[in-house]
Amino acid sequence: MLLNADDFREEARRLLPRFVFDYVDGAADDGDCLRRNRSDLESLTLAPRVLRDTTVIDTSIEVFGRQWRVPFGIAPTGLNGLVQPGGDAILSAAADRAGAPFALSTASNMRLEDVRAAAPGGVQWMQLYVMHREMAQRIVQRAQKAGYQALVLTVDVPVSGNRELDARNGFKMPFRPTPKLAWDLITHPRWALRAARAGAPDFANITADGADAGSASMQAALLARAMDRSLVWETLARLRDDWKGPLLLKGLLHPHDARLAVEHGVDGLIVSNHGGRQLDASPSAISALPGVVAAVQGRMPVFMDSGIRRGTHIAKAIALGATGVFVGRPVLYGLAARGAVGVDRVLGLLAEELVRTMTLLGTPRIADLRSLIDAPLNVRQ
Ligand SMILES: Cc1cc2nc3c(=O)[nH]c(=O)nc-3n(C[C@H](O)[C@H](O)[C@H](O)COP(=O)(O)O)c2cc1C
Ligand SMILES: CCCCC(=O)C(=O)O
Numbered sequence: 032m033l034l035n036a037d038d039f040r041e042e043a044r045r046l047l048p049r050f051v052f053d054y055v056d057g058a059a060d061d062g063d064c065l066r067r068n069r070s071d072l073e074s075l076t077l078a079p080r081v082l083r084d085t086t087v088i089d090t091s092i093e094v095f096g097r098q099w100r101v102p103f104g105i106a107p108t109g110l111n112g113l114v115q116p117g118g119d120a121i122l123s124a125a126a127d128r129a130g131a132p133f134a135l136s137t138a139s140n141m142r143l144e145d146v147r148a149a150a151p152g153g154v155q156w157m158q159l160y161v162m163h164r165e166m167a168q169r170i171v172q173r174a175q176k177a178g179y180q181a182l183v184l185t186v187d188v189p190v191s192g193n194r195e196l197d198a199r200n201g202f203k204m205p206f207r208p209t210p211k212l213a214w215d216l217i218t219h220p221r222w223a224l225r226a227a228r229a230g231a232p233d234f235a236n237i238t239a240d241g242a243d244a245g246s247a248s249m250q251a252a253l254l255a256r257a258m259d260r261s262l263v264w265e266t267l268a269r270l271r272d273d274w275k276g277p278l279l280l281k282g283l284l285h286p287h288d289a290r291l292a293v294e295h296g297v298d299g300l301i302v303s304n305h306g307g308r309q310l311d312a313s314p315s316a317i318s319a320l321p322g323v324v325a326a327v328q329g330r331m332p333v334f335m336d337s338g339i340r341r342g343t344h345i346a347k348a349i350a351l352g353a354t355g356v357f358v359g360r361p362v363l364y365g366l367a368a369r370g371a372v373g374v375d376r377v378l379g380l381l382a383e384e385l386v387r388t389m390t391l392l393g394t395p396r397i398a399d400l401r402s403l404i405d406a407p408l409n410v411r412q
Contacts (some may be wrong), residue, residue, distance in 0.1 A: 033368065035384075036340040036361040039377055043367035048215040048222055050200040051113050055363050058307040064315070065307030068338025071315035075347045077403060080393035088386045089396050092355055093131075094332060095277045095298070097154050099355065100130025101382050102397055103345055106306075106336050106357035107158035107183060107281075109138025109234075109253075114366050117141065120149035122362060127153030127373035129382065134158050134183055134357070137170060137178060138253050140232035146187030147177040156181040158281070159270075160188065161259045162252045170236060171273050182274045183301065184267075191256035192309040204251040206231075245296040262293055271296050276318035279334075282309070284319040288328035293330050299322025299354075300327065301334045306359050317348060324352030342384025346392065 033039055036080075043051050058065035092102045105126045111118030119141040126133035132154035135146050144371065147155055159182055171182065180251035194202075200211060216223040237249050251257075271278060280292050281301035292300055302320050304313035316337035324333050332354035339345060339358050348356045356367040365377030394400045 032371075033376065035380060036364065036377060039361065039364035039368050039373065043364040044368075045140045046219065046222060047114070047367050048212075048219045050197075050202050050215055051222070052367075053200055053313065054194075054202055054315045055108075055114065055271065055360060055367070057194055057196040059194060060308055060311035062307065062311070062315045064304055064311045065338075068307055068317070069340070070318050071394065072340075072344045072347060073314070075317065075351075077347060077350055077392055077408075078213050079391055083393035083395070085390045085393060085395050087395060088389050090382065090385055090389070092397050094132070094154075094354065097180065098130075101378075101385065102349060102355035103381060103385075104132035104154070104355065104357050105134060105362050105378075106186070106303075106359040107134040107136040107156075107358050108363060110138040110232065111136070111363070112140025112229075112232035112365070113226075113361050115370060116225060116232070118363075118366055121366060121371045122183065123150045123153060123155060123411065125362070125371055125378060126150070128375060129378040129401065132156060132227060135179070136160075137236060138234055140235055142235045143170070143174055143179070144177045145235075147179065151178075155179050156183050156279070158183040158185055160185060160253065160256075161262050162249060162257060164259060164278055166237070166249065168273060169269075171270070173236075175275060178361055179276075181277040181279060181299070182270075183279045183281050185305075186271065186280040187303065187305050188256050189260045192305070194308065199352070204254045209241075249368040264295055267295050267297075272392060279324060281336075282334070284314060284316070286322040289323040289326040289333075293327060297331065299332045299334065301336060301357065302353075303357075305333075306337045317344075317351065320348060320351050320353060325392045332405045339381075341386045342381055342386070345381065345385050346388045346394075346400055348399060349400045352401070 090101050092099050119139045123133040123146050127150035133157040136158050137160040157179040234250050234253050237246050275300035279299040280297050282303050302316050302323050316335050320335050335348045335353040335354050336357035339356050345356050361377050362374050365373035
């Protein structure tokens with residue numbers, strides 16, 4: 032039975048070729064940060080309040096003038112088309128059905144315009160990787176034109192994290208067929224057939240832009256996560272000018288950086304260690320959250336991702352001051368396991384678990400969860 036995000040992970044492990052599952056599931060170095068994300072969330076406790084009216088539970092929040100039915104959304108993940116062809120559109124439409132936002136990765140396998148069209152009424156944010164300044168500028172312009180409502184600049188990938196599973200699997204460009212890969216495909220025929228019909232996925236946002244000289248090398252740069260490392264706070268001003276809507280930074284953990292973000296006119300933060308895929312020495316996102324929230328002092332929304340697998344985890348993050356959270360791998364497990372139905376189910380499970388948690392806590396509204404932070408004994412680390 033698929034009763035929770037971990038069950039979907041096991042099903043994804045069964046159905047995906049090993050090299051795809053490892054790419055999705057894997058982390059940097061020894062996986063210390065990955066485990067810390069989970070164990071720090073687990074060790075937090077919330078003391079429930081009793082005899083409160085919980086007849087109606089309202090999980091909605093308002094962000095940048097838009098209503099979200101649930102206080103969580105889908106984090107940007109690259110290569111969703113590898114999990115299932117058309118994965119980006121499937122995830123975006125599922126988020127819309129759940130009343131949740133969807134963030135599209137620069138490294139998506141569908142053109143950003145086509146993904147926007149898959150859920151025109153939905154909340155869609157565009158994530159930006161800057162491998163090359165002019166290319167990034169064109170993506171920003173296209174995202175603005177297509178109607179993405181916010182831009183998310185990822186700042187924790189100056190260079191790729193050390194993904195040893197990917198290295199062992201030969202997961203790089205150009206992709207070379209090996210006996211090991213052939214066996215991987217033969218033993219996962221359903222995935223292999225679908226992939227064969229769809230053709231090899233590419234980074235569609237980059238090839239779609241004919242002006243990018245050497246788009247093949249840009250594709251390889253993206254897979255290798257070879258970013259422009261000269262991008263610094265001072266150069267953020269340009270992006271701030273180019274993008275007319277809310278600008279968020281994703282991948283920040285230090286309170287000083289949160290203060291710099293306020294000073295540089297950023298509109299929102301996503302406290303994140305990239306799901307443990309970048310610096311293995313990073314603190315867990317949940318342990319870094321209170322420091323960032325304190326530094327920001329309510330001047331902008333502070334989101335969190337990395338390690339969220341349960342409704343209780345969402346409640347804990349909000350109790351520690353998060354405006355809302357994002358999930359990365361869980362929805363990819365859902366996509367791998369059952370396609371659109373699986374994504375709906377994973378989002379539905381998280382929403383159901385959150386409603387039950389809020390009922391048990393005696394906190395019928397999200398604001399009540401936030402007020403738990405004012406009663407320190409209710410939240411222990
Ligand atoms: C397969 C995969 C691909 C990812 N690709 C991107 C990406 O392209 N851009 C980005 O900002 N973050 C990317 N991330 C990080 C996620 O946005 C998010 O921070 C992370 O998955 C959250 O942790 P969780 O998987 O434990 O929920 C990726 C994560 C995964 C698992
Ligand atoms: C393949 C493009 C980058 C994806 C990414 O950011 C990640 O694997 O964590």
